[in-house]
Amino acid sequence: MDLDGSRPIWLQLVDDFRLRIVTGAWPTGTRIPSVRELATQSGVNPNTVQRALAELDRTGLTSTERTAGRFVTTDTAVVDAVRRELATDATDAFITALTAVGMDLAQASALLRERWNARPAMPQADTGEKS
Structure with missing residues (x-):
């Protein structure tokens, strides 16, 4: 660390x-x-x-x-709440950074989808979401 x-x-x-x-x-x-x-x-x-x-x-x-x-x-609800809190903080930082360089929601969404699909496969729990 x-x-x-x-x-x-x-x-x-x-x-x-x-x-x-x-x-x-x-x-x-x-x-x-x-x-x-x-x-x-x-x-x-x-x-x-x-x-x-x-x-x-x-x-x-x-x-x-x-x-x-x-x-x-x-208590998985406690863990899930912390996971959501961490994800929210990361999302807020992402939004702040992208708006600072002049991206709008449509551009940010397209970029997120592009980068999400390009990332290396990682073993994670299935969330039921489709990419």
């Missing part, structure tokens, strides 16, 4: 951990690595990791079982 000096590290970890959950790198119901393991992997202080994980607990993405560790929620 490349850390950015413009934002607090713990918030960057929250973003990274949320992404791991919504992409299935940390599947629902699974135990996540310990604070020490995550601190070592990320190259940060364990207290920073603990602060990020506490935020995930607060939002319901994870929960701590006193003697068993920390687990990703089994």
Whole structure:
């Protein structure tokens, strides 16, 4: 993980951990690595990791079982809500960038469809959407 000096590290970890959950790198119901393991992997202080994980607990993405560790929620509605939030943020950034270069909705839609169809095949859950 490349850390950015413009934002607090713990918030960057929250973003990274949320992404791991919504992409299935940390599947629902699974135990996540310990604070020490995550601190070592990320190259940060364990207290920073603990602060990020506490935020995930607060939002319901994870929960701590006193003697068993920390687990990703089994509540798929919570995960889906975070996935939608992340997608909304990405969409808003996309819209802002395209309007800044003078594209309208029709042009942006055509570009999105073109790039969507040109992307490498990625293993993802079937959403029922047709491309």
